Amino acid sequence: MTTTTVDAPKSTLSRIIAAGTHQRVLAFASLIVLLIGFSIASPNFMQTSNMLAILQATSVNGVLAIAVTLVIITGGIDLSVGTMMTFCAVITGVVLTYAGMPLAFGVVAAVITGAACGACSGTFVAKMAIPPFIATLGMMLILKGLSLVISGTRPIYFNDTPGFSEISRGSLIGDFIPSLPIPNGVLILFIVAAVTAYILNRTVLGRYCFALGSNEESVRLSGVNTDRWKIAIYALAGSIVGIAGLLIASRLNSAQPALGLGYELEAIAAVVIGGTSLSGGRGSILGSLIGALIMAVLTNGLRVLSVAQEWQTVVTGAIIILAVYADMMRRNKKS
Amino acid sequence: MSYLVEMKGIEKRFPGVHALKNVRFDLRPGEVHALMGENGAGKSTLMKIMSGIYARDGGEMFVDGNPVTPDGPRAAQDLGIGIIHQELSLMNDLTAAQNVLIGREPRKRLGRLDEPELNRQTAEIFASLNLDMDPRTLVSTQTIARQQLIEIAKALSYNPRVLIMDEPTAALNDAEITELFKVIEKLRSEGVGIVYISHRMDEIKRIANRVTILRDGAYIETVEAADTPLSKIIQLMVGREVTQKAPTIPDTSQSPVALEVRNLSRGKEVRGVSFDVRKGEILGFAGLMGAGRTEVARIIFGADPRDEGEILVAGQPIDIRTPHAAVEAGIGYLSEDRKHFGLAVDMTVRANVAMAHMEEFTNRAGVLNEAAMKETAIGYISQLGIRTPSDMQAVRLLSGGNQQKVVIAKWLLRDCDVLIFDEPTRGIDIGAKSEIYALLEDLAAQGRAIIVISSELPEVMRLSHRIAVMCEGRLTGILPGGEDTTQEQIMELATQRDSALRVAEDVL
Numbered sequence: 148m149t150t151t152t153v154d155a156p157k158s159t160l161s162r163i164i165a166a167g168t169h170q171r172v173l174a175f176a177s178l179i180v181l182l183i184g185f186s187i188a189s190p191n192f193m194q195t196s197n198m199l200a201i202l203q204a205t206s207v208n209g210v211l212a213i214a215v216t217l218v219i220i221t222g223g224i225d226l227s228v229g230t231m232m233t234f235c236a237v238i239t240g241v242v243l244t245y246a247g248m249p250l251a252f253g254v255v256a257a258v259i260t261g262a263a264c265g266a267c268s269g270t271f272v273a274k275m276a277i278p279p280f281i282a283t284l285g286m287m288l289i290l291k292g293l294s295l296v297i298s299g300t301r302p303i304y305f306n307d308t309p310g311f312s313e314i315s316r317g318s319l320i321g322d323f324i325p326s327l328p329i330p331n332g333v334l335i336l337f338i339v340a341a342v343t344a345y346i347l348n349r350t351v352l353g354r355y356c357f358a359l360g361s362n363e364e365s366v367r368l369s370g371v372n373t374d375r376w377k378i379a380i381y382a383l384a385g386s387i388v389g390i391a392g393l394l395i396a397s398r399l400n401s402a403q404p405a406l407g408l409g410y411e412l413e414a415i416a417a418v419v420i421g422g423t424s425l426s427g428g429r430g431s432i433l434g435s436l437i438g439a440l441i442m443a444v445l446t447n448g449l450r451v452l453s454v455a456q457e458w459q460t461v462v463t464g465a466i467i468i469l470a471v472y473a474d475m476m477r478r479n480k481k482s
Numbered sequence: 483m484s485y486l487v488e489m490k491g492i493e494k495r496f497p498g499v500h501a502l503k504n505v506r507f508d509l510r511p512g513e514v515h516a517l518m519g520e521n522g523a524g525k526s527t528l529m530k531i532m533s534g535i536y537a538r539d540g541g542e543m544f545v546d547g548n549p550v551t552p553d554g555p556r557a558a559q560d561l562g563i564g565i566i567h568q569e570l571s572l573m574n575d576l577t578a579a580q581n582v583l584i585g586r587e588p589r590k591r592l593g594r595l596d597e598p599e600l601n602r603q604t605a606e607i608f609a610s611l612n613l614d615m616d617p618r619t620l621v622s623t624q625t626i627a628r629q630q631l632i633e634i635a636k637a638l639s640y641n642p643r644v645l646i647m648d649e650p651t652a653a654l655n656d657a658e659i660t661e662l663f664k665v666i667e668k669l670r671s672e673g674v675g676i677v678y679i680s681h682r683m684d685e686i687k688r689i690a691n692r693v694t695i696l697r698d699g700a701y702i703e704t705v706e707a708a709d710t711p712l713s714k715i716i717q718l719m720v721g722r723e724v725t726q727k728a729p730t731i732p733d734t735s736q737s738p739v740a741l742e743v744r745n746l747s748r749g750k751e752v753r754g755v756s757f758d759v760r761k762g763e764i765l766g767f768a769g770l771m772g773a774g775r776t777e778v779a780r781i782i783f784g785a786d787p788r789d790e791g792e793i794l795v796a797g798q799p800i801d802i803r804t805p806h807a808a809v810e811a812g813i814g815y816l817s818e819d820r821k822h823f824g825l826a827v828d829m830t831v832r833a834n835v836a837m838a839h840m841e842e843f844t845n846r847a848g849v850l851n852e853a854a855m856k857e858t859a860i861g862y863i864s865q866l867g868i869r870t871p872s873d874m875q876a877v878r879l880l881s882g883g884n885q886q887k888v889v890i891a892k893w894l895l896r897d898c899d900v901l902i903f904d905e906p907t908r909g910i911d912i913g914a915k916s917e918i919y920a921l922l923e924d925l926a927a928q929g930r931a932i933i934v935i936s937s938e939l940p941e942v943m944r945l946s947h948r949i950a951v952m953c954e955g956r957l958t959g960i961l962p963g964g965e966d967t968t969q970e971q972i973m974e975l976a977t978q979r980d981s982a983l984r985v986a987e988d989v990l
Contacts, residue, residue, distance in 0.1 A: 351593045354576075358584055361573035368535065368571060369636075370556030371585040428575035 171422045171434040173473060185448035192451050193247035199330065201440070201447045204372030206315070206332035207395050208233075209439035211414035212421070213343050214387035219418055220347070222360040222427025223279035223414055225381070227268060227286035229410030231404070232463045234290040235392030243311065248450045250310055257396075258389040264290060265385020269378035278384025291407060298404040305400050315397035329471050334392050337353050338438075339390055346383070346431040356380055416440055416463065420470045441466070484547065486511050486675040487532065487563070487644055493540030494699075495526055499882075501527045503824070504541070505701045507694055509644060509675040514666060514677045516690035517705065518719055520938050524680050524699040529646045532677075533565040535557030541778050558858050564642030566633050567649055579604035579617035582636045607635045611665055612739045626653040634662065635877025638669075646667065646677040650687060652771050663689055681770060681937075683712050685951065695719055716969060720940045729764075729923070731947045731964050737761040737799065741813070741900045742933035743782060746791035751777040753955040755791075759900070759931045764922060766963070767935040774955040775935045776818060783815035784808040809838075814898035817887050818905035824889040827878035831870055831888055832859040834877050839893045862891035866921060883907075883914025901925065902933040907941060910980075919945055941968050951975035968970060 172346040186193040211228050235257040243253040264286065271282035278418040305311040314331060321328035347353035358366045369374045396402045398424045421438030423430025442463060487509045494502040502524045509515050517525045530536040532543070534552030543550055545561050552558040558565075571627060572581050579601045580587075585828045588599040601857050604617035604929075613631050621629060630653050637645060644853055649665075651659050666676060666689055678690060686693060695718040702718050742758040752774045759765040767775045780786045782793055784802040796810045802808045808815070810813040817824055825834055836843050836855040843851045859873040866887045870880055886906060893901055903922065926932050936942050942949055946963040951972055958975040961967045 290791050349595055349597070351587055351589060351595060352588060354580060354584075354595060357574045357575055359582075361575040362571060365571035365573055366584060368567070369585040370554070370559050428573070 150166065171431060174421055174437045176435060177443065178437055179424070180246070181441065181444050185444070185451065186459065188448075189451045193396070197447065197451070199328065199333075200305060201443050202333040202336075203315075203330050203398075205439050206330075206336040206432070207398070208413050208417060208442065209436055210339050210387060210391040210394060210408055212435040212439045213340055213432055214384040214391070214425055215411070215414045215434055216344075216418050216421075216430055217343070217347070217356055217384045217387075218279070218363050219423050219425060220356045220360050220378055220413075220430045221377065222363065223272060223377075223413075224283065224425070225268065226280065226283040226411050227264070227290060228384075228391075228414055229412075230291040230407040231261060231264050231285050231385065231388045232392040232395060233407035234264065234294045234400035235389040236255045236396035237294045237404055238304065239393065239396055240305065240424050241411060242303065242309045243305060244303050247265065247307065248309055253308065253311070254393060257393045258386045261389025261392065262263060262382045263385035266378055268384040268385070269381030272381065273374035273377040287408075287411065294404040294407070298402065300403065300404060303396060304403040305396065305402075312397050314355040314398045315394045318395065328383060332398065335390065335394065340432050340436050341386060343478035344389065345410070347432060352376065352379060352383065357428055360424075362428075413442065414439075416467050419467055422470075422474060424474075484511075485544070485770055486546065488544040488547075489528070489532065489541065489694065491541035491687045492538050492543070493527065494524075494531060494533060494536065495539055499699075501699050502531075502538075505699070507532075507701075510576060511673045511675050511676060512670050513691040514670060514676045514678050514689050516680065516693045517696065518679075518686065518693055518715060519696035519718055520940075522697040523719075525696055526648055527564060527699075528696070529648060529677060531677065531960070532558070532644075533563050533646055535565075536882060559640050561643075562643035563646070563648040564637040564640045564644065565648070566637045567648055572629055572633060572636075574620075574622040577617065578608075578615060578624075578632050578635075579620060580617050581632055582607060582617075582622055583707065584636075586639075586850040591903055595658070603639075605636070607639050609979065610639070611635055612661055619737065627655060627658055630654060631658070632663075634665070638665075642968060643839055644675045644677070644706075648679045649681065649771070650678075651682065652679060654836045659685075674956065682977065683716070684977065686715070687712065698940060706840075713970075715898075719761070720969075728964060729945060729947065729961075732762060732927075734760045734947065736762040736959060737763065737929075740793040741777075741782070741933075742796070742797075744792040745783055746793075747789045748781055748786060749789065751955050752781060752788075755955075755957045757950055757960065759933055761899070761929045761931050762926050762946045763944055764926050764932045764934060764963075766942040766949045766954065767933065768939060768942045768949055768972050769937075769952035771937060772954075773976065775952050776904055777955075778952070779815055779904055779933070779935060781807070781903065783813060787816070809898070810895070811895060812899040813902070814893035814894060814896060814900070815902045816886075816904060816906065818908060824892075825877050825885060826926050827885075830874045831863070832856055832873040834888050835859045835862055835873075835891045835895060839895050842895075859891075862894065867917065881914065882910040883918060884920060886910060886914075887921070894925075898930070900931045900933070902935070904935045906934060907936070907938075914957070915941075939972060942972070943967065943969070953978050 152426045158443060191197065211232065214223050215228055238260045239253040242248050242256040243250065268283050268286050271277045272279050317331050318328045319331055347356060355366065355371065359373060359377065363373060417438035417439070418435045419425065420441055421434030423434055445462060445466065446459050449462065487785055489507045492502050492505040505524065505528055507528060519525050527536065531538045534554050534557050537553065550561060552561060554561070573584070575749065581606045583600055588596040588603065590596050595648045605733055608617065611631065611634065613635065615628065621632060630650065631909040634650065650662060654662060669676060680686065685918055686707060692704055693707050693710065694704040694706060695702040695715065697719060737760040739758045740761045744756050746755040747753055755778055769775050777786065781788045782802070784804045784807050787803070794800065797815065798812050802811060826837065832855050835858060843855045845851060856873055863870060863873060868884050868887045870884060879884055880888070907918055910918065922932055922934065934942070934945055948963055949961045949967060949972060951959050951961065953976050958978045960973060
């Protein structure tokens with residue numbers, strides 16, 4: 148048995164980057180091409196203010212995409228992230244505006260609400276063996292309904308909580324470096340991405356994400372309590388959705404109970420463009436981040452070029468199909 | 483003599499099958515105890531009970547004399563019982579080390595992984611196996627044989643006192659098998675008890691101390707490996723088949739050739755396979771698991787692409803690239819996994835029979851003609867003796883044998899001249915088996931060309947007019963059917979590996 152090993156020892160960093168890179172390199176290259184293309188097409192595109200607008204527009208969808216990436220890597224899907232985000236925002240509204248509690252309570256409430264909702268979905272999937280598509284479809288409707296019931300179908304404004312809108316719109320970095328007024332929403336997106344990427348690649352929870360998506364039965368036969376881990380993964384995804392809820396409520400300075408539907412599909416689109424396999428076992432946070440950026444750049448760039456919004460949607464759809472097709476072609480060639 | 487593990491009166495039932503009937507088994511420390519039997523004899527089921535994957539329906543199990551009931555893989559591991567599964571159960575997207583230590587990853591605080599320690603521990607296990615592999619290698623980049631070795635490393639990482647190996651050598655080459663046997667010797671000398679399941683007779687003689695034989699879910703006998711001839715073991719395994727008559731072989735030498743295959747190749751799985759089958763003939767395909775028989779069938783049926791080779795139907799070369807084209811050419815394929823590929827199990831018998839030939843039952847507007855479908859279905863139910871309360875019964879409620887007949891009815895309706903049966907009696911009771919055999923003989927007598935792929939030697943010998951034997955993707959020989967061909971002759975061809983061939987050529 149002297150077959151040469153396939154990959155020579157590499158640094159840990161390069162291996163993390165190497166895992167399933169092709170699609171991500173492709174996605175990243177597309178992002179660069181888009182940026183260059185739009186810059187050439189319009190001088191208004193490559194402006195600092197416009198770049199910041201793109202980043203700001205990415206923040207909510209980016210955080211949601213990160214959440215749903217975790218679930219998709221396990222081989223599942225989460226259709227409830229959009230309405231769950233709204234539900235978390237509404238609960239925050241209840242805590243801050245109705246109950247008049249301090250800001251920190253609202254933040255914690257959003258994250259805990261998200262984690263609890265995620266744990267519910269996870270329990271349906273793991274313990275009751277309901278397919279993730281159905282379980283989270285149910286959750287999507289339940290949470291949409293609950294948001295409307297709790298809020299009495301009216302928006303909840305955060306006018307009594309000074310500083311709430313700063314969560315998304317303020318700029319901590321800008322306070323220190325005035326020339327770099329990166330909004331907090333964007334900062335939070337990158338922090339969430341970094342922390343989640345660390346969890347995914349360096350912790351037991353992350354390891355079981357990939358393992359479950361790769362071969363669940365094998366993980367179970369290895370004596371791992373797969374149900375418990377699955378619930379934990381859905382709960383973690385839910386708590387990240389809670390953060391998205393804070394971001395959107397802060398940006399709108401209100402919890403809009405009718406909002407939310409459609410966000411889950413945008414998030415899944417970003418994940419898919421970023422090269423995470425819908426069949427599970429493979430994927431990355433960086434990829435989903437790039438995917439979300441591509442979608443935001445497209446929307447923004449086409450708007451700068453005065454293309455009608457209807458066409459932007461068509462282009463996004465086409466990009467999704469192209470991205471997945473490119474991935475399939477590559478995989479077929481390999482096998 | 484004290485036993486590591488002792489099992490008595492084990493019972494297991496699955497819906498429609500009595501899988502284990504009052505089975506006993508025991509294992510001493512430091513011995514290799516081979517568990518033998520045909521496919522479906524209950525070996526894997528018994529071992530899944532021992533390793534906590536299945537719960538037993540009856541009987542007792544003792545470890546070190548204490549009664550135990552492992553209620554999951556974890557519980558069995560805690561008792562020191564490890565298992566290497568027959569099907570590879572690795573996580574392809576993870577590295578070798580991540581697979582080996584799944585569930586027991588070295589951790590730092592807050593659930594953080596200690597990856598260097600993980601790789602170090604795995605490297606140690608690999609070294610003890612003389613396995614040259616980087617622990618950080620992705621499993622999906624490895625060959626099946628090397629994946630098998632990762633699986634073995636995983637089982638050993640639990641430091642088991644009892645190690646169950648279910649066909650561990652099915653995918654290994656000679657050098658790798660030798661390496662594996664060295665590991666087994668080492669474990670044996672350390673007092674580990676090993677349960678060894680294999681279909682390869684030569685291996686049993688090489689490493690087993692004792693052999694227990696199961697047949698049709700029942701315990702037959704336990705013998706000492708050293709002083710029991712292989713022929714005796716085979717006889718115990720096949721039991722009933724010894725007295726069974728060989729088929730009467732019709733003279734088909736004047737019949738036209740229905741299907742001819744020339745130099746069929748696909749990667750390493752199928753290498754230069756050529757054969758023909760005449761109308762009215764039953765050609766059996768024998769070989770060990772992974773010999774490439776199903777792959778040949780799938781290529782002929784257009785389900786997999788071929789690298790090379792020609793397919794001739796009734797003398798005409800036909801470019802078959804899709805199953806649709808194969809069906810058009812009159813070739814039917816009944817896959818080994820009926821539930822996945824052959825049947826819509828939740829639909830009725832009537833709907834399943836009609837499925838393959840819908841155009842016959844629809845008018846121009848696309849509306850289904852239920853009356854005609856019913857008539858056809860009832861016709862086949864009586865012709866094939868399908869036991870079902872009515873043609874509106876859901877297929878999943880039928881027994882395995884009757885489900886198989888529904889699949890056959892589907893293909894008869896398409897009027898195929900060549901029918902390929904892949905493991906036609908897998909999971910079917912003995913009584914139903916003989917009915918399926920009679921049915922295949924009828925089909926041949928009607929002038930159809932029949933190819934039967936089977937892992938059960940007695941079945942191949944019972945049915946075939948000629949027997950094609952494959953090993954590692956090559957057709958190693960075609961033997962005449964009937965009483966003159968022995969199991970030993972077939973096994974010899976089925977284990978005629980590349981290296982063996984090379985030696986033979988050197989001698990010549």
